[in-house]
Amino acid sequence: MGTHAADIESDNTDQLVVEQLARETAAGSDRRETMAAAVRQVFIFSAFIGLLAVAYTVYKVFGQAIDDAQTDWWAIGSILPRSDDLNMPPVVDILKAFTVTPGGTDKVLGLQLFDEALFTLREAAVGFVAGAIIGLAIAVLLVRSKKLENGLLPYVIASQTVPLIAIAPIVVIWGRKNLDFLPWEWQDWMSVSIIASFLTFFPVAVNGLRGLQSPKPENLELMESYAASWRQTLFQLRFPASVPYLFAAFKIAATASIVGAIVGEISAGVPGGLGRRILSQALVYTTAPARLYAAVIGSALLGIFVFLLIAGTEKFVLGRQGREAVT
Numbered sequence: 001m002g003t004h005a006a007d008i009e010s011d012n013t014d015q016l017v018v019e020q021l022a023r024e025t026a027a028g029s030d031r032r033e034t035m036a037a038a039v040r041q042v043f044i045f046s047a048f049i050g051l052l053a054v055a056y057t058v059y060k061v062f063g064q065a066i067d068d069a070q071t072d073w074w075a076i077g078s079i080l081p082r083s084d085d086l087n088m089p090p091v092v093d094i095l096k097a098f099t100v101t102p103g104g105t106d107k108v109l110g111l112q113l114f115d116e117a118l119f120t121l122r123e124a125a126v127g128f129v130a131g132a133i134i135g136l137a138i139a140v141l142l143v144r145s146k147k148l149e150n151g152l153l154p155y156v157i158a159s160q161t162v163p164l165i166a167i168a169p170i171v172v173i174w175g176r177k178n179l180d181f182l183p184w185e186w187q188d189w190m191s192v193s194i195i196a197s198f199l200t201f202f203p204v205a206v207n208g209l210r211g212l213q214s215p216k217p218e219n220l221e222l223m224e225s226y227a228a229s230w231r232q233t234l235f236q237l238r239f240p241a242s243v244p245y246l247f248a249a250f251k252i253a254a255t256a257s258i259v260g261a262i263v264g265e266i267s268a269g270v271p272g273g274l275g276r277r278i279l280s281q282a283l284v285y286t287t288a289p290a291r292l293y294a295a296v297i298g299s300a301l302l303g304i305f306v307f308l309l310i311a312g313t314e315k316f317v318l319g320r321q322g323r324e325a326v327t
Helices: 002-064 091-097 109-144 146-161 164-178 189-211 217-224 230-268 273-284 289-321
Strands: none
Touching: 002 091, 002 273, 002 289, 091 164, 091 189, 091 217, 091 289, 109 146, 109 273, 109 289, 164 230, 189 230, 230 273, 230 289, 273 289
8 A cells, every 4th residue: 555655656756847847848948939039130130230231332332423414314313312421421430430539528429329328218218107107097088988088089199290399498498497396406307308208198098098998898798797896997907908009009109208308308408318419410510420320320229229128028028928919
């Protein structure tokens, strides 16, 4: 009897070991697939950048070959303009611009752009969080009442037709002169964050509304059959169902917050960020065109960074839930 029990215990132990090995093998396979996918994405992105640089160089050579006799041709010389080192500096010069130390400074341009990107990122992050909260609140308000949705949604959409470059100086000046009652000193970068939130709240509100409305009617009826309150339905059904839609909105909103912060810095003259750098390099473009290109590339890299950050968070959260992203 004792021998039989020992055999059963040994079989159970062997089964547990086999299951553990199977789980470890599956986890290792998933990690290898994830690593391989990351390597492929890096390779594809690098190849795209390389092809873009080649296309840029080829057109630059082609544009320089256009002479006065060709400007009367269809497309040539009009739709496809001439090129020179001023409007299209060589790729090598653009890369070298990151290593140049501008006059009056002790840092190379690349390090300055990094510091300015962090400044802009702070403004954009505050604007992103504020805009996401406002957008989500609007989505909850609209899903609460069909009449509110019909009445307010057109105004939410119409708000995005306001030129951002026009309202940015107004927001900055208003912040300087009307917010001195706060217990802290209002700074210009906070006004830029408000400008960034103006672009951020819209995709979150629209996609959030779509996500909150995504549960199937039978699921809503099931919650009603359990006598669940509207709040319980919101937090236990609608919000979980809206997660993929919200992440799709967050990816748009994150990059839009960078655009809003840069536009706010440029139009309001707020120093310290990439917007001011772009503005200052544009003023001396004729003497150093490659530096303006470098500043624009730095801004693009910042936008790519925040997009990848949100995309990585989305993959982690939805992966743990066993769900797929909404495109």
